[in-house]
Amino acid sequence: MGFNAKDFRDLDPGDRVLMGPGPSDVSQRVLRAMAATCVGHLDPYFLEVMDETQRLLRYVFQTENPLTIPVSGTGSAGMETCFVNFVEPGDEVVVCVNGVFGTRMADIVNRLGGRLIQVDAEWGRAIDPEAVRKAVEGRSPKIIAVVHAETSTGVLQPLEDLSGIAKESGALFLVDTVTSLGGAEVAIDKMGIDIVYSGTQKCLSCPPGLSPISFGPKAIEVLEKRKTPVVSWYLDMTMVQSYWGAERKYHHTAPINMIYALREALRIIAEEGLEARFARHLLNHKALVAGVEAMGLSMHVPEAERCPTLNTVSIPEGTDDLKVRKTLLQEFSLEIGGGLGALAGKVWRVGIMGHACRKKNVFLFFGALESALTAQGVKVTPGAIEAASAVYASA
Amino acid sequence: MGFNAKDFRDLDPGDRVLMGPGPSDVSQRVLRAMAATCVGHLDPYFLEVMDETQRLLRYVFQTENPLTIPVSGTGSAGMETCFVNFVEPGDEVVVCVNGVFGTRMADIVNRLGGRLIQVDAEWGRAIDPEAVRKAVEGRSPKIIAVVHAETSTGVLQPLEDLSGIAKESGALFLVDTVTSLGGAEVAIDKMGIDIVYSGTQKCLSCPPGLSPISFGPKAIEVLEKRKTPVVSWYLDMTMVQSYWGAERKYHHTAPINMIYALREALRIIAEEGLEARFARHLLNHKALVAGVEAMGLSMHVPEAERCPTLNTVSIPEGTDDLKVRKTLLQEFSLEIGGGLGALAGKVWRVGIMGHACRKKNVFLFFGALESALTAQGVKVTPGAIEAASAVYASA
Numbered sequence: 108m109g110f111n112a113k114d115f116r117d118l119d120p121g122d123r124v125l126m127g128p129g130p131s132d133v134s135q136r137v138l139r140a141m142a143a144t145c146v147g148h149l150d151p152y153f154l155e156v157m158d159e160t161q162r163l164l165r166y167v168f169q170t171e172n173p174l175t176i177p178v179s180g181t182g183s184a185g186m187e188t189c190f191v192n193f194v195e196p197g198d199e200v201v202v203c204v205n206g207v208f209g210t211r212m213a214d215i216v217n218r219l220g221g222r223l224i225q226v227d228a229e230w231g232r233a234i235d236p237e238a239v240r241k242a243v244e245g246r247s248p249k250i251i252a253v254v255h256a257e258t259s260t261g262v263l264q265p266l267e268d269l270s271g272i273a274k275e276s277g278a279l280f281l282v283d284t285v286t287s288l289g290g291a292e293v294a295i296d297k298m299g300i301d302i303v304y305s306g307t308q309k310c311l312s313c314p315p316g317l318s319p320i321s322f323g324p325k326a327i328e329v330l331e332k333r334k335t336p337v338v339s340w341y342l343d344m345t346m347v348q349s350y351w352g353a354e355r356k357y358h359h360t361a362p363i364n365m366i367y368a369l370r371e372a373l374r375i376i377a378e379e380g381l382e383a384r385f386a387r388h389l390l391n392h393k394a395l396v397a398g399v400e401a402m403g404l405s406m407h408v409p410e411a412e413r414c415p416t417l418n419t420v421s422i423p424e425g426t427d428d429l430k431v432r433k434t435l436l437q438e439f440s441l442e443i444g445g446g447l448g449a450l451a452g453k454v455w456r457v458g459i460m461g462h463a464c465r466k467k468n469v470f471l472f473f474g475a476l477e478s479a480l481t482a483q484g485v486k487v488t489p490g491a492i493e494a495a496s497a498v499y500a501s502a
Numbered sequence: 503m504g505f506n507a508k509d510f511r512d513l514d515p516g517d518r519v520l521m522g523p524g525p526s527d528v529s530q531r532v533l534r535a536m537a538a539t540c541v542g543h544l545d546p547y548f549l550e551v552m553d554e555t556q557r558l559l560r561y562v563f564q565t566e567n568p569l570t571i572p573v574s575g576t577g578s579a580g581m582e583t584c585f586v587n588f589v590e591p592g593d594e595v596v597v598c599v600n601g602v603f604g605t606r607m608a609d610i611v612n613r614l615g616g617r618l619i620q621v622d623a624e625w626g627r628a629i630d631p632e633a634v635r636k637a638v639e640g641r642s643p644k645i646i647a648v649v650h651a652e653t654s655t656g657v658l659q660p661l662e663d664l665s666g667i668a669k670e671s672g673a674l675f676l677v678d679t680v681t682s683l684g685g686a687e688v689a690i691d692k693m694g695i696d697i698v699y700s701g702t703q704k705c706l707s708c709p710p711g712l713s714p715i716s717f718g719p720k721a722i723e724v725l726e727k728r729k730t731p732v733v734s735w736y737l738d739m740t741m742v743q744s745y746w747g748a749e750r751k752y753h754h755t756a757p758i759n760m761i762y763a764l765r766e767a768l769r770i771i772a773e774e775g776l777e778a779r780f781a782r783h784l785l786n787h788k789a790l791v792a793g794v795e796a797m798g799l800s801m802h803v804p805e806a807e808r809c810p811t812l813n814t815v816s817i818p819e820g821t822d823d824l825k826v827r828k829t830l831l832q833e834f835s836l837e838i839g840g841g842l843g844a845l846a847g848k849v850w851r852v853g854i855m856g857h858a859c860r861k862k863n864v865f866l867f868f869g870a871l872e873s874a875l876t877a878q879g880v881k882v883t884p885g886a887i888e889a890a891s892a893v894y895a896s897a
Binding site for chain 1: 505507510513514515516517518520522524525527528533534535536537538539540541542543545546547548551554557558561574575576577578579581582586606609610612613614701703709710711731732733734735736752753754755756757758759760762763765766769772773775831837842
C-alpha cells in the first residue's frame, strides 16, 4: 500500500475568506467553543447545553415551537427530515421549483412516494403565488413547500402570499431557510410557517454539520396522526424529540462539539440582536450591488427579488469563469462560488453571510474581482469603491 | 419570553474522563485540528484533506475498497446508510439480534419494507453461527447483518463463521463496527465483510458526528443493480460517492471541521499502529477485568465473548445504580454508562476506548467505584489495584 503515517502532516488550511454560497467564515469564538472538552450525551452539563441551544434557536427562528432542535446532519439532512416525517406514500405535495434546492425537494418527495405537484419559475426569479394558487385549486395537498433563499440563484422568496394559500388550502407550509436564517427575517410564527429547516454554515457562521429545524403545532398534529412509521430511523422526529424533550430518552449520540459550536454561534447572534443583524446584511448587500454595478457588471436577479445574503453576479462575456475563481483563491485567499445546475458558467455566487458579512470583505471582493478580470483583458469600469462607500455613508 | 443574551455564559464543560459507552475522551490534538479555519467544501485544500481521510480510513478498516468515506451523521446514520442503499422492498434480510443495536437494525429493515429474518441470542451472549445457518437454509437472503461489538451488552462477536455462511448463501455480509473499529481488529477485506459502518466517538476518539463506512466490490455491484431509487436522498451513496470520488460532484456540504477532527484522530492511530493499539486495548481490558473480579464483582459476559473496549460489569445486589454513577460523575468527574434496554439497572458499561484506554483511567475507575460502593454500604473486597498491577506487570 505504501502507507506511512508520516505522510500526513499537521492540518494547515490557511486563512481563507469565505464569500461563496457557504460555508461562511467562522469566528474564533465559535471555533474555540467547538474545541471544548467533549462530554457524554447524557451528561447533566450537556443537557443544559441542549436546553440553551433550543432556547437560542427559538430566538433566532422567532418561534415558541417546543420542537425546535438541530438535526444531526447538514442542511440537506434537515430538508429530508422535514419531508420524511410528513410525506406518506400517496400524499399530495406542492413543491415550488426555481433552483437547485427546490429541485432537490421534488426529488425527495418522489423518493418517498408522494404525489408531486410541481410549480416552476425561471431560475433567478421568485415563484408567482398565482401559479401556486392555480396548482392547489380543487385539491387539498398535505404540504406546500418553498425555498426562502435559493442558494443556487440568489432569489429571496416573499412568503406572505404563499403562507396564506397554504392556510386556505389546509396544507402545511414548509420553508427552506438554509441561506436566510440569521441574515434575513425568518419569523416563523408570525409568517405562518409550520415546518422549517436551516443549516449552520451560512448566516449562522458555524461550521457545517447541523440543521436547525422547527415544527409548529399543526405539523405536530399531523405527525402524531401518521399511519405508517417514518421510513428513516435516524431522522424520525417522533423518537428524536424524546431525547431533546423532558424525557431525555437516548436515541442517537448527539454531535456534542458541533452543538457547542452552534450554541456559541447563536449566542453571538443574540448579542448582536436580530434587527441589527438583518440591517447589517442588507447594508453590505446594497454596497456590494452598488459596487458590482459601478464596475459595469450586472446582477442576475431583479432588484425586488434579490436575497441580501447570497448575490448572483452575471459573468461578463468573454470571461474565463474558472480562472477568475482560481485567481481569487490563489492570490487573495478569497472564495466565491460558481453557478450551479442551469446557472453553471453564467453567474458567480457571492455570499455575505454572518461573520463574513463585513465592509472589509465587500471591498476585498471588489479589489480581487477587478484585478482578476483586468488580468484576463475583461473591461471593468473603475468606481466600485466609491459607489459602495456612498452606500455606507448614507446608512 | 424573558430572553436575554447575557443569560448564556461561556462554555465550560470541565474535564470529564469518559469511560462510558461513548463518546470517549478526545485528545487535545484532535480538538485543535477541529478548530482549524473552516474552508469551502470544494476548496483544493479540503479536497486533499478528503483524500487523506479516505486513505487513513482504508488503513484503519484494513481495506482496499475505493468507497470508504465518513457519512455526514453519527453512527446510527451509518447504520441507516448501510441498509437504505441495499434493502429494497421485499428483500430478505437476516439480522442477528443480541442487544440494542441489533434490535435497531431489525427496526430499520422493517421500515424499509425488507422481509426480516431475525436470529436472536441472549443479551450478553454471542450469536450462534448454527442458528444463522438454520435461518438461511433454503433461502437466499440479500444480506446477513450482525453487530461486531454490541455496545449495549459488551459482547464481541466472532465473525469468521458468519462470514462463511454469508458467502455460501450468496448474501452480503454487513457488520456494525461502531465500538470495535480502532480498538479491536476489523480487517474487512480479510474477514470477507462487504458492508461496514462505524462511529467516530468510540475507539477512534474523535467527537461524535461522523460515521465511517466502506462498501466492498460485491456490495457495489448490488448497489448498481438497484431497481428503485434509494429512499434517502441524503444517504444515497450512488450520489455521495461522486463527491468523494474523482468527479467531486457537489452533493451536500461536507461537515468540514468534523472531517478535520477525524483526519487527526486517524493520524494518531496510524502513528501508534493498529497492532500496538489492539494490544493496548486488550491489556487494559484484562487489567480492568482482573480488578473488577478482585473486588468481588462479576462481568456480565463470559470470558470468551467479551469485548475488550466495552466492559459490562454486573451491578451487585442492593446497589443504587443511579447514585453510584452520580457519585462517579460528581466526585471524580468520571463517566461510566448504565445498562440499556433489557440490561437497564443490571449492568454498568465501562468503556476503555482510544485515548481513554489508559492505565491511569483503569485505576481511577477502581478508586471511584470502590469509594462509591463503600459509601452505600455495599461490600467490596480490597485488592483491585494489586490484581490489575499483576496484569500490567506480566505484559
